[in-house]
Structures are given as structure tokens and as C-alpha cells.
Amino acid sequence: MGPFALLIITPVTHDLGDFKVRRALPAKARTMVGPFIFVDQFGPARLPAGQGMDVRPHPHINLSTVTYLFDGAIQHRDSLGSDQVIRPGAINLMTAGTGIVHSERSPAAERADGPSFNGMQTWLALPDDKEEIAPAFEHVGPDALPIIEGDGVTARVLMGSLWGQTSAVTQHSPTIYADIILAAGASLPIDAETDERAVMLTEGAASLDGTPLELFSLYILAPGEALTLKADCPARAMLLGGAAFATPRHVWWNFVSSSRERIVQASDDWTARRFPVVPGDEEEWIPIPAVPKTVSYP
Template identity: 65%
Template sequence: MITQTITPTTHDLGQFEVRRVLPSKARTMVGPFVFVDEFGPGQLDIGTGMDVRPHPHINLATVTWLFQGAIEHRDSLGTFSTIRPGTVNLMTAGRGIVHSERSPQDERAKGPMLYGMQTWLALPDGKEEIDPAFEAVRDLPLVEDKGAKAWVIMGDLWGESAATTTYADTIYAEILLGPGGSIPIEANADERAVLLVGGEASVDGAALGSFELAVLAPGAEMTLTSKDGARVMLLGGEAFATKRHVWWNFVSSDRERIKQAREDWREGRFPVVPGDAEEYIPLPEVPKTVSYP
């Protein structure tokens, strides 16, 4: 049973679109997921690329997952990692990190493809100010059954466990359904939702809307099916007892901590990104990403 449907806010960036379902006025979190963007599919012009200049985060972990294309990640820890389909990048901001995301040169030469997911996980109480960290995990479990393939990106699903670090109970998976394919959606999470990012699919006979977040009733096992084929993201985990606030790229249980982070970025107190220190995104007056009372 679908208990809530969230229509995305769509930002048209010219050659591709970004669709944001969390945070929204209707709901701020599903499990630890406090921010969920889907971008593309789209192809940029030859010689151009995606360039997200250095910017800061606190009290969260970012999770990048691609269906097509490639992104170069650099951060203030000195990390350099090229994200490609099949690899999950988990960047833990903790007490503070700065990173940039750009299209690789070889992608620019042919016209970069962009199609994937960018999500943020709120860090749980007592872990918000942990040390920043980064990991790229490639050997993820692949589950195949009844015309379905599913990659377990985080957590435990369908008897498999991903090696990706989790700070709170988390489930995250990409599901590919062939024509007539189906897969069970297990009930082992406080909160769960599915996001149709390609094709058509239904949960227990209820059709999913394209790019809409469908929040599922807790405690009931359901079945995801498709007549013609689909790509679906499954996400969720433990419900947070403490409210999280979001302002721009900052997430925290403490509004004062966000104010401090704003001031730190404005005054240049965050670390720089080695190899990408010439540019940065200024603190906005009115951010596009905010939480709601």
C-alpha cells in the first residue's frame, strides 16, 4: 500500500533536468534519507560538462549512484575518485567537508551523459560530528530473480548485505525489471519508499508515477512488478526520533550548528579541495534546499 506520493520539484538546467522529491513541504525524510535528487537522462554538448564547484557539507553523508555517465569527485580530504555505474560513492561530511563534482575530460570530448541519483543521509544523534571520510564501493551484491535484477547499494536486502558503511539502519537499492518482472519489497525497515526513474511499474497493483516518490506502508511485504520494464530505486531505513534541519548544503539536528557552518563558509574557515581550490560556490542569500517546520 502506498501511503503518500510526493511529486518532485523539477529544475531545468538546459540539457538535463534535476528532480527533487526530498525535502518537500509534504515530507522531510524517509529513514535517514533527507535529500533525494534524480538527474537526467541527458546528454551535454561536446566540449561542455557538469561543473559543481567546491561547496561544503556538515552532519550528513552524500551518496552518489550513476545509471550512465561519469563524475570526478574531489574533496578536502585529498580524495580523487571517478564515479561510474556500478560504484557507489559515500562521502561522510561529519563535522565538515568540502567537495566538487565535475565531468571527466574524456566525457567532455564526446558529450557527457548524465543520469543518476544524488542523495543525502542525515547522520544519527551522537554521530553528526564524526570525522569526515570517503569510500567508493564497487563489489555490490547483485540479486537476480523472476525477470528482475537488483543491486544492493546499502544495507541488507534479499538475503544480501552491501559493504557500504551505514551509520543508521539504511536500505538502498537499484532495481531493474524486465517485461513481466517482479521482486518482493521486504518489510524490514521502519520507513520505505520507491522512486520510478524509468519505464513503468506497480506496487501491489498500484501504478507508480514517473519520478514520484511513493512512500510505502510500514510492516507489510509488497511486490514490485512491471509489464514492460522499469528502473526503480528503493530507499529507507530507521525513522529518526529527532528532527533534522536543512539549509542549503547543511543538515543538522541543531539550527545553531547550521548558523555556525554558514558563518564558517562565508569567512573561509572550511578546508580547501586540493586540485580544485580556485573556485567555490558562494553562500546563497536564499537557498533552493530548505527544511520546513
């Protein structure tokens, strides 16, 4: 462990046959980094011709989901009637609040040749006074997300303010999130203004203040320290974090809340089919498994 890291989390890898999902949060050693309470990296992968990813309709409460792709396309549908295909460089922010149901599938046009996909799926806990806000969906395209360029660096600010630029994506609590692409030998300072920060190397080889980073591990950084990310060869890394939460959050299956009772109620509501349906995707749903995991895949 380098002097810059409070904790290094090796993700749990779920091998789903055609692709792998690497889950860094939540972990036994750490539940959250800022509002981030769930961090998955999936792919790169290419499915066989005629197949696709099909995450059937499932519910969420008291959180926001953030989807960001490096490659491929995912069609998002939800119980608000949203129907949006996300492609690389864009953000899908879905705020569950009191409750929402959504599905994530490979678009029909992508299936003939076998869809490819690679990216990040994260959940943000909602702050105490916003856990039960109205559900909402927001799609922000690449052109609306600031890009910092220069000296072999391309960094896209996905959420919050970094390097003097601010993303237009809604923040329910102070959040930072960025996609950093570095040419060999290029470097970038890692801003230290927020309470909690973490870095995940997703491609190539890079170091923080001279200490090599393990691919896909989540490095939770010591607060307040100015650090430099440097690439040994072409590399990509995600920076994430934000304001620390004063109250703990519980995670059970697809539900996040400050209240265990609220999670029990949501579970009962889903079992009793009291959640709304997803227009255009009404036939299937994911039942609560006998032994719930943090999230379900098909």
C-alpha cells in the same frame, strides 16, 4: 493513492537547460524517509561537445552524500584529498561529519564528445551521536555490491540488507538502498523489515500490488506491509529507507543538522573561508546565495 502508500510526493523539477533535476526530498509533506533527507534524480541527459557538468566546491556538515549513476561519469574531489571517478553501478559515500568540501565535475576525458549522465544524488542525515564524526570518503565498486538475479530481475543492494544479501557500504544508521531492474512482466517482493521505505520508478512502467506508479514520484510505503513490484514493460526503480529518526533535522542550503545554531556556525565558517580547500580544485567555490536553496547547482 494506493492502499500501500502513506504519501506520494511529486518531485520539484529544476530545468537547468541541458538537463533536469527532480527533487523529491525534502518536501513540505515529508522531510525524511529513514536517514534519507535529500533525494534527487538527474538526467538522462547528454551535454554538447566540449561541455561538462561543473558543481564547484561547496561545504557540507552532519550528513553523508551518496552518489549512484545509471549512466555517465562524475569526478569527485574533496578536502580530504580524495579524487575518484564514479561510473555506473558503484557507490560514492562521502561523510561530512564536522565538515567537508567537495566538487563534482565531468571528467576531462568525457567532455570532448559531450558527457552523458543519469543517476541519483541522495543525502543521509547522521544520527545524533555521529553528527560530528570525522569526515570520510568511501568508494565501493560494482563488484563489491551484491546482486540478486532471476526471473527477469536484477537488483543491486547498494546499502544495508535486502533479500538475504548485505552491502559492504558503511551505514551510520540502519539504511536500505537498492537499484531494481525488471524485464517486462517480472516482479520482486519489497522487503518490509525496516521502519520506513519508499520507492521511485525511474524508467519504464511498473505497479505496486496492481497500482500503477507515476514516473519519478516518491511513494512512501505503509510500514510492515509485504508488497510486490511488477513491471509492465522493462523498468527500473529505486528502493530506499531505513530506521526512523527520533529527532528532527534542519536543512539549510548544503547543511543538515539537528541544531539550527550549528548550521548558522557552518554558514559563517564558509563565508569566512574557514573550511578546508579541495586539493586540485582550489580556484572556484559556490558562495552562499542571497536566498539559499536546499542545494546549489552551477
